[in-house]
């Protein structure tokens with residue numbers, strides 16, 4: 408067996424036969440996220456708060472146990488039993504480099520990443536390494552773990568952050584060179600470069616750096632603006648070999664803010680397809696390989712949406728199926744977001760009866776009510792608080808100055824409330840989250856982390872069935 412390669416529009420094996428990668432992202436693990444792992448704000452904030460609250464030793468013990476339990480052999484076995492063959496592994500640079508000790512590799516970063524890559528390999532699952540959080544933060548959102556929202560942020564304006572990212576990829580490429588179960592490297596998740604050209608210059612640099620160390624692994628480049636826009640890429644692809652291009656195909660119909668209930672009407676299907684086709688236009692015009700690195704609806708939860716849960720989720724499954732039928736026709740490789748979480752989007756989720764969910768039940772309900780997680784937020788309970796602020800901006804700022812990048816992806820009305828909730832209010836909740844750990848000993852911390860163990864989790868059967876059906880469909884096709 409040799410490494411997978413990109414050949415024209417396809418991913419191929421050593422015999423030149425097409426391999427369609429179908430799977431999920433392991434978000435919330437080596438790049439923790441508020442709505443996935445169950446806390447407010449950003450990972451660096453809760454790590455600092457927990458260390459302050461219970462001490463560094465206990466805090467590190469908890470996070471290490473969390474990493475250990477989150478993905479184990481039983482997860483790989485289950486995942487492969489569904490007929491899926493690839494896991495995207497998002498990680499945070501902080502596992503490999505300390506901001507106060509830049510360019511010194513932390514070998515400890517490989518402990519869990521190597522473990523999971525090897526476990527997946529044992530079950531014939533490819534992995535794709537995804538740098539989800541780069542030094543300085545490469546996008547406007549919580550998942551690049553920098554605590555701000557400015558698109559023209561540190562990563563794009565300070566060469567040193569880019570240099571450190573290049574250095575990190577050199578180290579990673581040297582470490583993983585030759586590993587046949589790694590399908591490739593995804594050097595930067597969802598860049599948001601308001602000028603659209605610095606991202607291309609960065610890709611040139613990271614491509615050259617990786618290739619100098621590792622000439623074999625495929626590279627998967629995300630489009631700008633949350634992997635949706637390649638319109639400024641021009642002829643850049645001519646410099647990049649063995650490279651595929653990643654779109655993130657989230658449909659508004661799969662979220663609480665959908666404009667209407669999805670019933671599969673012709674106009675809705677057209678909208679679904681159009682939004683997908685627009686993202687891959689640049690690749691299609693040039694015969695390049697497309698990978699859908701993130702997509703998928705979020706789901707209603709009994710504890711929040713009550714009786715409406717089932718009906719909402721049927722609608723979301725309908726969106727999911729219609730997206731898959733588009734992808735199947737195109738023989739598209741995809742990675743659904745998300746393998747495991749606390750119950751909003753994952754194929755597998757932490758049980759409401761678990762130690763973690765019991766301890767945090769009230770706190771998580773408050774977070775939900777305050778809509779402090781931007782992802783799929785239901786803002787109905789707090790809209791009245793933020794509407795005056797939106798009105799204020801509308802009254803005081805003339806139309807010509809309202810469209811701040813990433814507009815039109817971020818609309819003004821979303822932007823004002825979203826930032827206030829997701830950054831400002833969330834910050835006040837960080838210490839409240841950490842306070843739940845006061846007085847816990849290692850046995851109790853272990854128990855809490857164990858809530859994320861596969862054996863303790865529930866499965867989103869409807870979602871898994873649809874994924875399996877489609878994985879098989881394509882194999883037979």
Ligand SMILES: O[C@@H]1[C@@H](O)[C@H](O[C@@H]2CO[C@@H](O[C@@H]3CO[C@@H](O)[C@H](O)[C@H]3O)[C@H](O)[C@H]2O)OC[C@H]1O
Pocket residue numbers: 434440548550596597633635655657658659701744782816
């Ligand atoms: O870590 C992931 C993260 O990668 C992902 O990021 C979001 C992707 O979607 C972005 O909004 C979409 C932009 O395009 C429109 O057409 C879609 O309707 C929007 O959903 C969003 O701003 C990013 O944060 O999200 C989930 C995280 O867990």
